[in-house]
Amino acid sequence: MTTLTQQKEVAPKKSxxxxxxxxxxxxxxxxxxxxxxRISLALLPQDSESARLxxxxxxxxxxxxxxxxxxxxxxxxxxxxxxxxxxxxxLSHSENMFLAGENMGPKRYFRYTTDHxxxxxxxxFITILIFFLGGGLAMLIRTNLGTPEGGxxxxxxxxxxxxxxxxxxxxxxxxxxxxxxxNFIMPIxxxxxxxxxxxxxxxSFWLIVAAAVPLIWGQFIGGITTGWSAYNPLAGQAxxxxxxxxxxxxxxxxxxxxxxxxxxxxxxxxxxKGMTWNRTPIFIYxxxxxxxxxxxxxxxxxxxQVLSAFDRALDTSFYNTAGGGSGWLYENLFWIMGHPEVYVxxxxxxxxxxxxxxxFTRRPLFSFNVAVLGIAGISxxxxxxxxHHMYISGWAPLLNAPFMLTTELISIPxxxxxxxxxxxxxxxxxxxxxxxxxxxxxxxxxxxxxxxxIYLSDVPADAFLHGSMYVTAHFHFTLMGAGLTGxxxxxxxxxPKMTGRMFDKTLSWIAFWLVQIGFNVAFIGMFLVGLAGQxxxxxxxxxxxxTANLVTTxxxxxxxxxxxxxxxxxxxxxxxxxxxxxxxxxxKTLEWTVDYPIPLENFDVLPTVTTDAYGYGKAKS
Amino acid sequence: MSNLMSPKSPQWWKKDxxxxxxxxxxxxxxxxxxxxxxxxxxxxxxxxxxxMSSIITLMRVFTWAAAPVAGLVSAISxxxxxxxxxxxxxxxxxxxxxxxxxxxxxAVWIVISGLLCxxxxxxxxIVLQQDNEAILDSKAIQVNVTGQQWLWNFDYENGAxxxxxxxxxxxxxxxxxxxxxxxxxxxxxxxxxxxxxxxxYTTETAVTPNKIGVFDVRCAELCGLLHAYMQTKVHVLSxxxxxxxxxxxxxxxxxx
Numbered sequence: 001m002t003t004l005t006q007q008k009e010v011a012p013k014k015s016x017x018x019x020x021x022x023x024x025x026x027x028x029x030x031x032x033x034x035x036x037x038r039i040s041l042a043l044l045p046q047d048s049e050s051a052r053l054x055x056x057x058x059x060x061x062x063x064x065x066x067x068x069x070x071x072x073x074x075x076x077x078x079x080x081x082x083x084x085x086x087x088x089x090x091l092s093h094s095e096n097m098f099l100a101g102e103n104m105g106p107k108r109y110f111r112y113t114t115d116h117x118x119x120x121x122x123x124x125f126i127t128i129l130i131f132f133l134g135g136g137l138a139m140l141i142r143t144n145l146g147t148p149e150g151g152x153x154x155x156x157x158x159x160x161x162x163x164x165x166x167x168x169x170x171x172x173x174x175x176x177x178x179x180x181x182x183n184f185i186m187p188i189x190x191x192x193x194x195x196x197x198x199x200x201x202x203x204s205f206w207l208i209v210a211a212a213v214p215l216i217w218g219q220f221i222g223g224i225t226t227g228w229s230a231y232n233p234l235a236g237q238a239x240x241x242x243x244x245x246x247x248x249x250x251x252x253x254x255x256x257x258x259x260x261x262x263x264x265x266x267x268x269x270x271x272x273k274g275m276t277w278n279r280t281p282i283f284i285y286x287x288x289x290x291x292x293x294x295x296x297x298x299x300x301x302x303x304x305q306v307l308s309a310f311d312r313a314l315d316t317s318f319y320n321t322a323g324g325g326s327g328w329l330y331e332n333l334f335w336i337m338g339h340p341e342v343y344v345x346x347x348x349x350x351x352x353x354x355x356x357x358x359x360f361t362r363r364p365l366f367s368f369n370v371a372v373l374g375i376a377g378i379s380x381x382x383x384x385x386x387x388h389h390m391y392i393s394g395w396a397p398l399l400n401a402p403f404m405l406t407t408e409l410i411s412i413p414x415x416x417x418x419x420x421x422x423x424x425x426x427x428x429x430x431x432x433x434x435x436x437x438x439x440x441x442x443x444x445x446x447x448x449x450x451x452x453x454i455y456l457s458d459v460p461a462d463a464f465l466h467g468s469m470y471v472t473a474h475f476h477f478t479l480m481g482a483g484l485t486g487x488x489x490x491x492x493x494x495x496p497k498m499t500g501r502m503f504d505k506t507l508s509w510i511a512f513w514l515v516q517i518g519f520n521v522a523f524i525g526m527f528l529v530g531l532a533g534q535x536x537x538x539x540x541x542x543x544x545x546x547t548a549n550l551v552t553t554x555x556x557x558x559x560x561x562x563x564x565x566x567x568x569x570x571x572x573x574x575x576x577x578x579x580x581x582x583x584x585x586x587x588k589t590l591e592w593t594v595d596y597p598i599p600l601e602n603f604d605v606l607p608t609v610t611t612d613a614y615g616y617g618k619a620k621s
Numbered sequence: 622m623s624n625l626m627s628p629k630s631p632q633w634w635k636k637d638x639x640x641x642x643x644x645x646x647x648x649x650x651x652x653x654x655x656x657x658x659x660x661x662x663x664x665x666x667x668x669x670x671x672x673m674s675s676i677i678t679l680m681r682v683f684t685w686a687a688a689p690v691a692g693l694v695s696a697i698s699x700x701x702x703x704x705x706x707x708x709x710x711x712x713x714x715x716x717x718x719x720x721x722x723x724x725x726x727x728a729v730w731i732v733i734s735g736l737l738c739x740x741x742x743x744x745x746x747i748v749l750q751q752d753n754e755a756i757l758d759s760k761a762i763q764v765n766v767t768g769q770q771w772l773w774n775f776d777y778e779n780g781a782x783x784x785x786x787x788x789x790x791x792x793x794x795x796x797x798x799x800x801x802x803x804x805x806x807x808x809x810x811x812x813x814x815x816x817x818x819x820x821x822y823t824t825e826t827a828v829t830p831n832k833i834g835v836f837d838v839r840c841a842e843l844c845g846l847l848h849a850y851m852q853t854k855v856h857v858l859s860x861x862x863x864x865x866x867x868x869x870x871x872x873x874x875x876x877x
Contacts, residue, residue, distance in 0.1 A: 367726075454683050457741075459752075
């Protein structure tokens with residue numbers, strides 16, 4: 001309603017959208033939350049005797065968080081466009097140009113800006129922020145685990161730190177490639193002027209900002225003490241901070257769905273003339289597979305958390321066995337999202353490295369078709385493997401064998417991606433750069449992550465390994481060792497296009513080696529304690545595990561130093577780096593054909609594509 | 622691996638980099654297989670049941686099955702990294718070939734990974750079948766396991782109840798596992814069995830301890846504040862000691 005009244009008052013020239021930015025959004029969000037909080041506090045009836053512990057408080061918390069969400073999104077201007085449509089009008093041309101951030105300078109980064117390049121930088125910023133926070137929490141965990149007796153953090157705080165680290169990093173890794181590079185680079189790479197739905201693009205970013213606040217809020221009302229998976233019924237008895245988790249996931253799920261629809265449509269409909277599917281760069285396949293996989297996965301995540309909220313606030317029994325529900329329902333919903341989700345993280349990172357492989361070996365990508373088949377195979381199979389997280393849940397022992405089959409089948413398309421990478425390296429001209437070495441690091445880390453995945457996919461071996469530190473080490477090897485390595489390489493590779501300056505070479509090498517060495521030290525130590533029988537998510541452990549845990553902690557500190565060097569590299573290179581030429585890597589994809597600063601709408605004349613982007617190498621003839 | 626070469630070149634196996642990669646492949650496979658197996662076997666707990674022994678065997682087998690693939694990837698990486706490298710801010714000259722694919726290499730690669738996958742599946746299924754049959758053993762003793770925040774209770778057939786688990790050696794035992802509050806996971810570490818304890822449901826798993834001694838029971842599913850401390854011991858006794866323990870505790874139900 002505020003939008004309506006304000007809209008009538010302003011003069012026709014100064015439109016409502018020109019007044020809205022992140023500060024009005026924060027203000028409106030906070031005010032809405034406080035108003036709804038006071039109203040619900042006054043009006044909601046007391047719980048009956050039979051109600052569960054926090055039912056009323058849960059209602060108040062969830063309502064206030066919803067109010068924050070609606071207030072924030074209204075304040076940022078997300079509702080202006082839809083409201084105009086409701087009135088039978090649309091935004092004017094000048095308003096659209098304003099939204100695109102034309103001639104606005106740095107202010108556009110704090111607004112509901114639709115230009116994909118602005119959204120890409122915004123995503124980059126928030127990804128770095130998430131890794132900073134999530135990494136800080138990881139250091140708290142590792143510090144606490146440096147000694148066996150625990151207690152450096154209170155057990156409740158420790159559990160909350162573990163849960164928050166988990167969910168922050170999951171979100172951070174989901175957006176780390178498709179967010180910054182999928183938004184900034186992808187449209188230029190396919191020769192488009194912008195995304196198919198620029199306003200949805202802005203929406204997907206600001207939803208993540210809106211989601212972050214309930215998560216932080218949750219830290220102050222009991223924390224997220226359930227681990228990132230938030231299993232019920234544990235989540236049902238968790239403190240009010242759980243509501244923060246629920247809201248965070250619901251809003252983030254909407255963001256992912258919006259981004260998925262937008263990116264998929266853009267790639268399907270807006271590729272340059274002549275860019276047939278077999279001339280489309282492999283990175284584009286990776287991005288599309290990732291977001292398209294998120295499209296079926298995240299509605300399920302959303303639903304699982306809505307039901308969780310119902311159980312908490314409205315005393316329903318979706319996950320409560322005594323009331324006719326089942327915790328297994330939650331596990332199924334969660335992992336139907338959860339397993340495709342790990343490939344949502346992994347595929348674009350590997351695809352980005354496959355995109356870089358020909359550039360830094362000066363030869364064509366080996367077996368483009370196999371690469372596409374591998375990505376498609378992983379995407380297809382990944383929706384059929386979720387119950388391997390539930391081998392020992394007792395839910396359906398008879399299904400263990402079929403899920404073992406589908407899980408082990410994934411090793412075939414995964415192997416195809418290895419074939420493409422080593423095939424491209426073979427007889428290439430090796431250009432020793434940080435992205436090239438990242439491909440090597442990916443091969444190493446993903447090999448360890450993949451082989452340990454074989455043990456875990458095996459039901460009898462999983463009966464020992466499940467729920468131990470071995471699992472934690474395994475998925476860090478895949479998501480961090482492979483995924484994050486690809487994302488950092490992408491940052492260095494596309495940095496000149498995004499900032500106009502080269503990433504400092506020395507700093508990139510120092511960061512690379514510190515992160516990779518620290519990472520391997522940390523997580524090989526973690527495999528070790530897993531094999532020796534240390535469960536995950538414990539705040540103290542038997543003294544026999546101490547040495548390896550200490551090694552892991554030391555490794556984690558090395559990673560931290562490496563990441564700080566990287567952060568320093570980002571800031572110093574963006575401010576004072578060497579000015580980058582148009583095409584510093586002599587790559588052949590379209591994003592290297594535009595000058596920095598890239599004009600609004602990217603191209604004066606849309607390019608026509610006549611060949612794929614891998615025409616390196618000399619014919620023998 | 623040799624198939625990564627262009628099928629057109631007549632004597633591809635005589636080229637230096639192919640020979641080098643082949644030797645490295647053998648070396649890397651041996652090193653990775655040996656180190657991988659040793660890393661796992663040395664650090665894994667000492668088995669206290671046939672189930673755990675077969676898990677260790679499986680991991681040994683899987684490691685050796687994966688070693689040639691990992692070895693090949695490592696060998697190619699080493700060959701590539703030890704070939705002529707270019708440093709500098711400008712790209713090196715283009716490679717002297719433009720090989721875009723090799724259907725033979727892809728086919729060999731996919732068939733081999735398919736066979737390895739099938740092998741892993743069959744090996745796993747054989748062991749899984751043994752584990753599943755154990756639950757149906759009619760001669761087994763039955764123990765009810767109840768998880769609660771944050772301890773375990775064990776109920777025996779004669780009415781005894783304890784917080785430490787007592788079992789006779791070399792006798793199959795079937796556990797009927799449930800929880801009174803949230804989800805826990807019943808993990809007898811050295812026996813290689815684990816099964817979730819779900820409120821409102823009873824799940825089953827079985828094992829035959831084959832060593833006398835004291836072993837660990839830990840909760841393997843985050844269950845709240847004191848999850849880390851939800852652990853107890855399993856005492857595997859000789860049949861005579863077990864019978865004595867059981868009759869001493871059967872009547873009182875006082876716990877151990």
